[in-house]
Amino acid sequence: MKSLQYADRSWNPLTGCDGPFGPGCAHCWARAMANRLHGRVGYPSDHPFRPVLHLDRLDDPTHWKKPQIIATCFMGDISCHPRGHLFDLAHAMRRVPRHTYLILTKIPTCFAGLDWPACCLLGTSVEDQAHYDLRVRVRPCRDRLLDWLSIEPLLGPIRLDLYAPPWIVIGYEHGPKARRTEARWVEDLISDARRLGRRVFFKDDPRMAADLPVRPDGVDLMETGF
Ligand code: SF4
Secondary structure: OOOOOOOOEEEOOEEEOOOOOOHHHOOOHHHHHHHHOOOOOOOOOOOOOOOEEOHHHOOHHHHOOOOOEEEEOOOEOHHHOOHHHHHHHHHHHHHOOOOEEEEEEOOHHHHOOOOOOOOEEEEEEEOOHHHHHHHOOOOOEOOEOOOEEEEOOOOOOOOOOOOOOOEEEEOOOOOOOOOOOOHHHHHHHHHHHHHHOOEEEEOOOHHHOOOOOEOOOOOEOOOOOO
C-alpha cells in the first residue's frame, strides 16, 4: 500500500464510521472515498460511511501466503461497530497469525474486553496535545498497552511522555485544504521519541523509512525483511 509506506496491503472487513471525533477528522479521506464508491464494492448507496461488516472479506488473509504487514480497517473506525463485529475481526486475525495487522482507532477504549491476538498491533490516532492526553493513556486490555501511535495529521505541538507507545508514525496533512504542520513540532516529537527509546517513522521524510514496527511477540520486522 504505497500511500501508507509502512504496510504491504490493506484489508477492510469492517468499514464506516460515525465520527468526527476531533479536528483530525475534518478532511477524512476514508469518508471521501466511501462517498465516491457509494453503491459499489460494499459501500451502501444510501449512507456509504455507515459501519458495515463485510462477511465475504473475513477470510481474505488465509489466501495471502507470505507474511505481510496489513493496514486493517483503515476505511473507517472500528470503535463505531458493535462488539460482535470486533469479535469477528479478532477471530479472523487469530486464525492467520503469520501476518501483522495494524489497527487504529480514535476511541481506544473500544479495545477493552476483547481477546486481541498478539499478531495485531493496537493503535490510536491523535492530532494535538489535548487528544494525545485523552487517548494515549488508555490501557486497551488489562494485560496490554497500546502498541503504536499515529500522529497524522499533526495539527499542533505534542510532547511525548512515558505513556507513548513503542512505535510512532508522524505525518503531515496533504491535499488542497491541508492544514499546516510546523517543522519544529516534528523535530520535538522525534527528539522526544529518541529520548524515550521509541521508534519513530516520519512519513514525509524518506530517510526514516527503515524505522518500522516491532511485533509484540518480539519479532523485529526490520530483520525479517519488511
Ligand atoms: S475517526 Fe477516522 S474514519 Fe472516522 S471520521 Fe475520523 S478520520 Fe474519518
